[in-house]
Amino acid sequence: RTGYLTQLGDDRFGDELLALWQREGVSTEGVARAAGLPTAVYFVHHDERGHHFSYRRAGSAASRMGPADLPDGLIERAQWLHCSGISQAISATACEAVMAAIARARAAGTRVSYDLNFRPSLWPAAQALQVAQATLAQCELFFPSIDEVAALTGLSDPHSIIAWAHGQGARMVALKLGAQGSLLSTGEGTAQLIAPHPVQALDATGAGDCFAGAMLARLAAGDAPQQA
DSSP: BBBEEEEESSSHHHHHHHHHHTTTBOOOOOOOEEEEOOOOEEEEEEETTTEEEEEETTTTTGGGGOOOOOOOOHHHOEEEEEEEHHHHHHHHHHHHHHHHHHHHHHTTOOEEEEOOOTTTSOOHHHHHHHHHHHHHTTTTTTBEEEEEEHHHOOOOHHHHHHHHHHHHHSSEEEEEEEGOOOEOOOOOSSEEOOOOOOOOOOOOOHHHHHHHHHHHHHHHHTTOOOTT
16 A cells, blocks of 8 residues: 655646546545645656656645645554655755655654655755765665766766665665666675666656655565565
8 A cells, every 4th residue: 555745736737636646546645735836747858868857846835845744644654655856856845844754754663765866957966965865864775876876976886876875874775777777785795786677668757766666565565675
């Protein structure tokens, strides 16, 4: 069972998102509606270099969230709390809400996973790196992409990135390598290369989110990290 924590506007976009999550069996117990504020949206554009994002997040209902908007009990009942760097980037109060949610999760024994999701159009690299380091210190499972870490730290060697992530405090790292698959490190022994499933990719939008969601679902079901 999966639930979502966010804030939507009282507009058509918000209505349609709620209806979609309810059809898909996602709990909306942690979803609030904010009167007079728009629901955040973004647009995806494609060219020969891949996909690109145009964000319309400033002033949105989600960007106005703060620690006081976190619902009681939902985080504490979960096996995992999954957080995104985009949630931290959209506003200072939203970033505070993420860190408060992580603190509540750790106090309750809920494990924390973190997708770096660095988007240079949302915030400067130096600020993103500082926040990521603070988050990794509280993180059970880290989902970076090799290109994102390279943009933030200058590191490009996968094993150096794994070592950096563990050095920041992440207990387990699933480094996404694109067409080369992923590199999994549990902090014990050598990182293991997980082979990719070859596909003819049409649209990579959301690929990393699907990767993280599938792995977390399998971990929650009891799989070992390598199998998940």
